Amino acid sequence: MTSIGTGYDLANSIFSPDGRNFQVEYAVKAVENGGTSVGIRAKDGVVLAVEKVITSKLLKPGANKRIATVDKHLGVVYSGMIPDGRHFVDRARDEARSWRDTFKTPISTSDLASRMGGYLQAYTLYQSVRPFGITAIVGGFDSELEAPVDGEVGTGPSVGAGGKVEGKHGGPGLYMIEPSGMYWGYYGAATGKGRQAAKAELEKLDLAAGTLDLKEAVKEAARIIYVAQQDNKDKEFELEMTWISNATGPTKGRHEEVPKELKDEAERHDTITALLVERESKPNIEYDSQKVRSRLPFAMNAARLMTHA
Amino acid sequence: MAMFSQNPVLNGPNYSFADVPVQDHVDGFREHRFNPYTDNGGSTLAIAGKDFAIMAGDTRLTAGYSINTRFSPKVFKIGGSTSTQDDANILLSVVGFAADGEALKERLDSICKMYRYRHNKPMSVSACAKRLSTIMYQRRFFPYYVYAILGGLDEDGAGAVYSYDPVGSYEREQCRAGGAAASLIMPFLDNQVNFKNQYIPGSGVGHALQERERQPLPRDEVEVLVKDAFDSAVERHIEVGDGLQMMIITQNGIEEKILPLKKD
Amino acid sequence: MDHRPQHWGRPRDDVYGAYDASYMRPNGPTTHTQSPVVTGTSVVALKFKDGVVIAADNLASYGSLARFPDVKRLRTFAGTSVVGFGGDVSDMQYLDRHLQELAIDENYTSEKGHTLNARNLHKYLANLLYHRRSKFDPLWNHLLVAGLDEDDKPFLAAADLLGTTFTSPSLATGYGEMLAQPIMRRYAKDEEAAAQLTRDQAVDIVKECMKVLFYRDARSLDTYSIAVVTKQGIDLKEDVKLENQSWAFADRIKGYGTQTV
Numbered sequence: 001m002t003s004i005g006t007g008y009d010l011a012n013s014i015f016s017p018d019g020r021n022f023q024v025e026y027a028v029k030a031v032e033n034g035g036t037s038v039g040i041r042a043k044d045g046v047v048l049a050v051e052k053v054i055t056s057k058l059l060k061p062g063a064n065k066r067i068a069t070v071d072k073h074l075g076v077v078y079s080g081m082i083p084d085g086r087h088f089v090d091r092a093r094d095e096a097r098s099w100r101d102t103f104k105t106p107i108s109t110s111d112l113a114s115r116m117g118g119y120l121q122a123y124t125l126y127q128s129v130r131p132f133g134i135t136a137i138v139g140g141f142d143s144e145l146e147a148p149v150d151g152e153v154g155t156g157p158s159v160g161a162g163g164k165v166e167g168k169h170g171g172p173g174l175y176m177i178e179p180s181g182m183y184w185g186y187y188g189a190a191t192g193k194g195r196q197a198a199k200a201e202l203e204k205l206d207l208a209a210g211t212l213d214l215k216e217a218v219k220e221a222a223r224i225i226y227v228a229q230q231d232n233k234d235k236e237f238e239l240e241m242t243w244i245s246n247a248t249g250p251t252k253g254r255h256e257e258v259p260k261e262l263k264d265e266a267e268r269h270d271t272i273t274a275l276l277v278e279r280e281s282k283p284n285i286e287y288d289s290q291k292v293r294s295r296l297p298f299a300m301n302a303a304r305l306m307t308h309a
Numbered sequence: 310m311a312m313f314s315q316n317p318v319l320n321g322p323n324y325s326f327a328d329v330p331v332q333d334h335v336d337g338f339r340e341h342r343f344n345p346y347t348d349n350g351g352s353t354l355a356i357a358g359k360d361f362a363i364m365a366g367d368t369r370l371t372a373g374y375s376i377n378t379r380f381s382p383k384v385f386k387i388g389g390s391t392s393t394q395d396d397a398n399i400l401l402s403v404v405g406f407a408a409d410g411e412a413l414k415e416r417l418d419s420i421c422k423m424y425r426y427r428h429n430k431p432m433s434v435s436a437c438a439k440r441l442s443t444i445m446y447q448r449r450f451f452p453y454y455v456y457a458i459l460g461g462l463d464e465d466g467a468g469a470v471y472s473y474d475p476v477g478s479y480e481r482e483q484c485r486a487g488g489a490a491a492s493l494i495m496p497f498l499d500n501q502v503n504f505k506n507q508y509i510p511g512s513g514v515g516h517a518l519q520e521r522e523r524q525p526l527p528r529d530e531v532e533v534l535v536k537d538a539f540d541s542a543v544e545r546h547i548e549v550g551d552g553l554q555m556m557i558i559t560q561n562g563i564e565e566k567i568l569p570l571k572k573d
Numbered sequence: 574m575d576h577r578p579q580h581w582g583r584p585r586d587d588v589y590g591a592y593d594a595s596y597m598r599p600n601g602p603t604t605h606t607q608s609p610v611v612t613g614t615s616v617v618a619l620k621f622k623d624g625v626v627i628a629a630d631n632l633a634s635y636g637s638l639a640r641f642p643d644v645k646r647l648r649t650f651a652g653t654s655v656v657g658f659g660g661d662v663s664d665m666q667y668l669d670r671h672l673q674e675l676a677i678d679e680n681y682t683s684e685k686g687h688t689l690n691a692r693n694l695h696k697y698l699a700n701l702l703y704h705r706r707s708k709f710d711p712l713w714n715h716l717l718v719a720g721l722d723e724d725d726k727p728f729l730a731a732a733d734l735l736g737t738t739f740t741s742p743s744l745a746t747g748y749g750e751m752l753a754q755p756i757m758r759r760y761a762k763d764e765e766a767a768a769q770l771t772r773d774q775a776v777d778i779v780k781e782c783m784k785v786l787f788y789r790d791a792r793s794l795d796t797y798s799i800a801v802v803t804k805q806g807i808d809l810k811e812d813v814k815l816e817n818q819s820w821a822f823a824d825r826i827k828g829y830g831t832q833t834v
Contacts, residue, residue, distance in 0.1 A: 069680055093681070097674065104670070150673050151666035153633065154643035343607050345706050347735055370739050375750050378741040408703050408736035
């Protein structure tokens with residue numbers, strides 16, 4: 001890199017003459033090596049998914065969750081340096097709690113993104129700190145109902161002062177926050193090692209049309225994680241997925257893990273099956289196929305049936 | 310004139326209750342104060358035998374004239390290695406203010422558990438007795454409003470009963486009654502356990518009269534004694550009744566019995 | 574212009590006299606609740622075969638004034654337990670917010686089905702109430718906790734502002750202690766009897782209690798909330814009206830109010 005040796009990359013708070021903060025750019029590099037994270041904003045909810053790279057055979061399958069709950073209705077997934085992500089989650093929880101303390105109402109997804117964006121940006125300003133080595137995807141569902149204030153006891157006046165506000169409000173929210181502190185709202189977001197492939201897949205979904213529903217989004221998210229994992233297929237991984245629906249939907253407005261049955265169903269997707277078949281047929285890849293067979297019995301059995309047919 | 314006069318005799322009652330303020334406290338102070346204590350009634354009893362100790366208490370919990378519940382045990386196992394207290398070697402009974410009793414029990418239990426984990430052996434009853442005293446005295450100026458009795462077996466295997474006042478003054482005794490009906494039960498115990506006012510017939514007159522020799526009572530007799538004591542207390546004290554909880558500690562461990570008492 | 578900033582924005586001493594800045598003193602006396610202000614009356618609850626029924630009316634009184642007639646005094650926790658609050662409403666709101674926060678924190682570990690059960694919740698609240706009474710700053714509530722314990726058995730227990738705790742097949746706070754508890758004890762005198770009751774029976778008994786309370790407790794309301802907690806979850810209705818009222822007995826009551834004969 002041209003910056004090396006110029007000294008402008010040694011600390012935050014020093015711009016290079018051409019207006020770059022190299023420390024932030026290096027942080028982005030850290031993100032680009034992490035397991036792929038994906039978020040999809042469907043018409044009636046949000047799905048978060050991550051490719052959890054298995055770093056040791058001694059780790060318990062399904063344990064050590066990568067997607068965190070921040071408030072009832074908010075979840076966070078991130079790619080990059082995991083300890084940085086853990087701290088990000090701690091801070092997000094503090095923000096959500098203090099918002100409730102002051103305003104007696106849940107923080108909206110956009111407000112949380114704004115608070116966290118501000119927090120990350122502050123870590124690009126000082127000599128004494130380094131930027132966060134993560135890009136985080138924040139998903140949430142802001143209640144569409146006339147949300148009661150925390151601890152509220154009555155229903156309040158139905159008309160007049162303090163009455164209901166007409167018009168639509170609330171809904172699903174999805175934001176991606178980068179090490180620089182920059183954040184945008186997205187229909188579909190992807191980060192980490194497989195982000196290019198994942199973004200290409202997300203673009204094909206035409207999420208802006210607002211037609212994809214939550215269950216379809218779960219299946220797409222699972223598929224995209226598998227597709228994005230293709231360039232990295234010598235590594236074992238686990239798929240982890242959470243979702244948030246509206247108050248009448250399957251999670252009743254809460255951020256929860258996708259139920260096992262639905263996740264299994266999503267992993268039986270044709271594309272995934274095909275990918276697994278292709279993978280097993282390649283002899284030169286160092287891959288513990290026995291392990292995969294035990295982990296994904298449905299997918300593999302289906303795959304084998306297809307090849308024999 | 311009579312129409313708006315404040316005379317209840319002429320116009321019927323002006324207030325629906327009698328204790329309306331006679332005068333306003335315009336310049337005086339009105340004191341509102343929170344009282345952190347209440348008395349939840351109930352009674353406890355402990356008797357030490359030659360190789361056993363019995364701790365007992367009724368299971369009624371009251372608030373004024375109301376019965377909060379008919380089953381709220383007052384005798385607890387202390388210092389077992391788990392929450393089931395299967396291997397506990399000490400008993401504690403508490404009566405008075407139930408919330409303080411619960412807090413005191415939890416406190417002593419966790420201290421005994423810590424002792425067990427650190428020293429790899431259970432606390433002796435005498436050590437626990439001293440420790441309970443210091444816990445209670447620490448709250449000398451905001452006491453646990455509790456009459457506590459600690460029971461177990463001493464180093465020689467003999468039954469041991471320690472009784473306490475609310476600020477931690479304690480002594481080892483042969484028997485002790487605590488709580489609402491203590492004044493009813495204690496004289497009975499003096500006579501039946503310590504043989505007070507029992508003399509050998511025909512042994513003399515006045516000071517020459519010989520006291521009946523004291524001897525430890527067998528376990529089955531003591532159990533009947535406890536039941537009789539509570540049956541009598543229930544007759545005469547409104548805060549005692551519902552159920553009788555008895556814990557008997559011997560070399561073989563702790564046995565618990567729940568017997569019915571009158572529920573009126 | 575007055576160049577002393579401490580005088581800015583204040584009434585002029587020469588016009589209004591010396592300014593009394595005593596309110597700014599940082600070391601004034603701290604004040605604690607010494608009596609409740611806006612209050613809710615009874616909460617009643619009864620165990621049955623596979624759960625607990627709990628009810629409380631929707632009124633918050635300011636002394637004898639029926640101040641807020643739309644106050645929900647049954648609060649759910651983690652979709653598995655219900656807390657019924659009697660006593661001060663502001664302290665109830667404080668506790669409710671506290672429980673919300675607790676539920677969110679418990680949810681951070683997303684392991685499903687691993688949260689505080691009703692017994693844990695009751696112990697937590699009782700410790701909180703006892704701690705506050707020991708600071709002479711009580712939370713002025715008497716509350717009932719209804720739900721299931723660690724073995725999925727019905728659980729019902731009470732805790733009051735002093736931290737006193739107790740459990741029983743039926744429980745009631747406030748006037749319910751005098752009026753509803755005897756009725757419920759007729760049907761559930763002990764745990765065994767309560768374990769025979771069906772859900773419908775238990776609901777009927779509790780509804781009957783709410784009616785008696787409305788007849789006789791002057792600080793009560795005929796609109797109430799009722800919840801049934803079972804293994805299947807919480808069935809909470811917050812706007813139930815008393816049914817089949819009959820005030821015929823009122824004719825026979827003499828000697829109160831403005832009656833002269």
